[in-house]
Amino acid sequence: MSDSTRTPGDERPISPDWVGLDREAMKTRQEETVRRMREAGERWREEQKRSEEQLQAFLDRHADDSRPAEGKTQPREAKQRPRPQPLIERLHVENLKSLAGRHEIPLAPLTLVYGPNSAGKSTALKALQLFMHAVDTGRSDALNLWRRAFPDVRPDSVVTWERQAEDTPFSQTRTLVLGVDYRLPRSGDLARAELGFQSSDIGPWQSSTIGLAGGPDQARKEFFLNFEDADPIDRGDFGSIGPRWEVSEWSGGERSEPMKRDVDHLLFGDADVHLQRTLFRLAGQLTHFGPHRGNPAEKYSPVDLDDIAGPDHWGIAGAPRWGVAGFEGHEVLNQLLEQLEIPHSFEPTFTSDQGGVRVSDWILADRRSGAPVPLSEVGYGVSQLLPVIDACAHATQRVISIEEPELHLHPRLQARLANLFAFSVLRRGNQVIVETHSESLLLRVRRLVRSGKLLPDEVAVLYIDNTPEVGVSVRRLRLGEQGELLDPWPTGFFDDSLADVLGGWE
Amino acid sequence: MIGRFAIDADALTLPNGGSLGARLEHKRLAECVLEFGLLGVLGPNDAKALFGAMERLADQLGYDFWRPLMRAIDSSGPGVFRARPPHDMSVHDYALAGDLEQLQAVVDLLVLGSSDRAPGVPPTVARALYDDHGYASFTNGLEVALSSAVDQSETVHRLKALHRETIIPAGTLRTAVWDTYFRPLARVSTEVNIFDRFLFSGLVKTSKFNGNASLLTWLLDSLDRDLPRNATVNLFARSGNRVADENHDKTAQPYSVGDISDAVKKSRRWRRNGRLHLYVDDALDHDRHVRFSCGHAIMPQGGFDKLRFREGALLKPFSYAYVPPGDGLNRRADEEAKARSRGIHYVHRSKDEGFVRQA
Numbered sequence: 001m002s003d004s005t006r007t008p009g010d011e012r013p014i015s016p017d018w019v020g021l022d023r024e025a026m027k028t029r030q031e032e033t034v035r036r037m038r039e040a041g042e043r044w045r046e047e048q049k050r051s052e053e054q055l056q057a058f059l060d061r062h063a064d065d066s067r068p069a070e071g072k073t074q075p076r077e078a079k080q081r082p083r084p085q086p087l088i089e090r091l092h093v094e095n096l097k098s099l100a101g102r103h104e105i106p107l108a109p110l111t112l113v114y115g116p117n118s119a120g121k122s123t124a125l126k127a128l129q130l131f132m133h134a135v136d137t138g139r140s141d142a143l144n145l146w147r148r149a150f151p152d153v154r155p156d157s158v159v160t161w162e163r164q165a166e167d168t169p170f171s172q173t174r175t176l177v178l179g180v181d182y183r184l185p186r187s188g189d190l191a192r193a194e195l196g197f198q199s200s201d202i203g204p205w206q207s208s209t210i211g212l213a214g215g216p217d218q219a220r221k222e223f224f225l226n227f228e229d230a231d232p233i234d235r236g237d238f239g240s241i242g243p244r245w246e247v248s249e250w251s252g253g254e255r256s257e258p259m260k261r262d263v264d265h266l267l268f269g270d271a272d273v274h275l276q277r278t279l280f281r282l283a284g285q286l287t288h289f290g291p292h293r294g295n296p297a298e299k300y301s302p303v304d305l306d307d308i309a310g311p312d313h314w315g316i317a318g319a320p321r322w323g324v325a326g327f328e329g330h331e332v333l334n335q336l337l338e339q340l341e342i343p344h345s346f347e348p349t350f351t352s353d354q355g356g357v358r359v360s361d362w363i364l365a366d367r368r369s370g371a372p373v374p375l376s377e378v379g380y381g382v383s384q385l386l387p388v389i390d391a392c393a394h395a396t397q398r399v400i401s402i403e404e405p406e407l408h409l410h411p412r413l414q415a416r417l418a419n420l421f422a423f424s425v426l427r428r429g430n431q432v433i434v435e436t437h438s439e440s441l442l443l444r445v446r447r448l449v450r451s452g453k454l455l456p457d458e459v460a461v462l463y464i465d466n467t468p469e470v471g472v473s474v475r476r477l478r479l480g481e482q483g484e485l486l487d488p489w490p491t492g493f494f495d496d497s498l499a500d501v502l503g504g505w506e
Numbered sequence: 507m508i509g510r511f512a513i514d515a516d517a518l519t520l521p522n523g524g525s526l527g528a529r530l531e532h533k534r535l536a537e538c539v540l541e542f543g544l545l546g547v548l549g550p551n552d553a554k555a556l557f558g559a560m561e562r563l564a565d566q567l568g569y570d571f572w573r574p575l576m577r578a579i580d581s582s583g584p585g586v587f588r589a590r591p592p593h594d595m596s597v598h599d600y601a602l603a604g605d606l607e608q609l610q611a612v613v614d615l616l617v618l619g620s621s622d623r624a625p626g627v628p629p630t631v632a633r634a635l636y637d638d639h640g641y642a643s644f645t646n647g648l649e650v651a652l653s654s655a656v657d658q659s660e661t662v663h664r665l666k667a668l669h670r671e672t673i674i675p676a677g678t679l680r681t682a683v684w685d686t687y688f689r690p691l692a693r694v695s696t697e698v699n700i701f702d703r704f705l706f707s708g709l710v711k712t713s714k715f716n717g718n719a720s721l722l723t724w725l726l727d728s729l730d731r732d733l734p735r736n737a738t739v740n741l742f743a744r745s746g747n748r749v750a751d752e753n754h755d756k757t758a759q760p761y762s763v764g765d766i767s768d769a770v771k772k773s774r775r776w777r778r779n780g781r782l783h784l785y786v787d788d789a790l791d792h793d794r795h796v797r798f799s800c801g802h803a804i805m806p807q808g809g810f811d812k813l814r815f816r817e818g819a820l821l822k823p824f825s826y827a828y829v830p831p832g833d834g835l836n837r838r839a840d841e842e843a844k845a846r847s848r849g850i851h852y853v854h855r856s857k858d859e860g861f862v863r864q865a
Contacts, residue, residue, distance in 0.1 A: 473840075475840065476843070480696045480697060480799065481696065481736055482588070482696060484696060485799075486697045487839045487843070488801060488831055488836050490836050
């Protein structure tokens, strides 16, 4: 008998004369194996039951019937849910690329940004992304704020240039200012934070301001890298003395004496910690999708949303999760794919393990045939849309900005994107900002307002225009209670389709 | 200034297989709807019937003629109006049932198909409609026309005249002024923006004039009668101090927001609490307008204070310009947006509470 056939705890010595198998030990081990298989099966059933209960609880809390029975109208909202509030109320942009001058861009829980090409729509979204990135990186290293915020581009290449007189000794860009008005949790007060930057031949200058919006106490800090103060002469043992940052703080309208600094960990100085903490948290909660979301890989990789979930006002933080074990995350995604009428779904693959069966992976399958399909083989539009659906479904209390989500999509699916964004706003508490050219999307949003799912104030339809006479203008086109546009749509956009219909007869 | 058009789905057919004449007929119809009115949709069944007709038309022509047009006019805000409350029957159902009278409350011009004669049409009307003119007055306020004759109809001719004639003659009755020029726009709008920096100049008291808010009272009473439920009225004006400063009479006393509240109190009809907004902005643009959310505006050449009536009739000719959808209208909306962002915002809570300043 070898040790491998001995049951645990068997203390009997093994005979050195053994030539056969130990029947007793084998029988004991078989019984032990069967017991473990039964227990594993029992555990799997319990785990499955628990999972079903979790899904049921999730459905009870968060789902409602989007397909009412034939002949019946959709029931009105049975549950009193909290209305969505925008995390960011307003975006301030001054002199970023085409957005010359100061622009205050109002935002709502769902914001749709329209306008002709090259008017500055993407720049508005870029401004938000840059600001959040600058806050996120600058919070621990204020002096290198802009260098780290613009890792790939020279800052002065994105700042609007000031035309200088010929005899001006140095070139000068305008001052770039990016900022937001954001809402503080609990109190609901509006706070304002801004970052400024200017680059010139005498050295870069940057500033930070934070405080309650419209309040008298604005904490302001200015940083100036003084090249002129640098000593170009080598000081032998001490080495050359390079330019140093001069930091001054404003308090009560008074400016402190500039202090030389080599490092500064306080981006906003000693401003209210609550204001800073909320802003830093917000900065880590922006998910931005550019117009191209990469070539599809063989297998879908979920959008990397960190674990930061907002205050659980919505009762859903952490409920639907990606992961192999829980299936809520996948089922929410499958449900959205079905409601968007995309004929694909994520199906689990099972492997046996420890006497039970577990989900080892989720693969994309064609719902019509049931055949598994690699992501690279499904329609390109679907592969581009999946990350957007994923983020809208799984993010909570985040800001999601999306450039041209309608690319590669049929107009009917473009319209359904509005339902997806409304879902993300109403059920996940996200703030969704969409740059788009899609008329279908707007029509569906207006329909959702008409049906009472969204309130007019919860949607901001912005039109950014850039004309030689006026320059860049940002208009908010208000919606009425019936989803109608209260302000006229600027000419030269959707009118084109009308011209196509009526034109060509002459 | 605009008409409410409704189209029997039967009129959206091309009996000759899409001949040039038939296509031109549709083009003229579409242009008329766009220029002079709104396309009415009675309810879901009417929308379904129109869409069905468009599908058939698209099959016949090989391209979708009407739907992009409807989408275009719907996308830009104005262009389409939905009957409230919605009707169960479509225009085509009413035509088949010979019950067109039901539509006179919501439609000014009804476009009928020419392939089958609608039942229930009185013989004289039928003869004018199908044999003599292509259009006919059906009842008081409701005209019927074939799609080929819409641009010849009385309704369109009257609207053309109103767009062309820009002076309301002295002696016109006050009710006629409202019913002809303002009511057609008000009844299909969910928001009205009255933009005039001297709108409340009647409230300025001088040594010789004790103030008169009758213009505001008349406007609110009239709007309340014709605006749909839940519609909003926005007033844009200068502050009383600024208006009094610019008054040539040195004894002029400025009015307060409380005085405006008192003027609203005098309105017998106005009960739309929270639906009257006031924006006070001293930098208000000079040009005046009344912009209706249906997508049209009227610009008085002088101020609204020129609308003076004696014994119910207009005292002096009143000049105006009509502003259709387009760049001019956008500029007027932009001026409102500026005033909204700059000015002080008040909401009229109730006649007891008056105007309350908003944060």
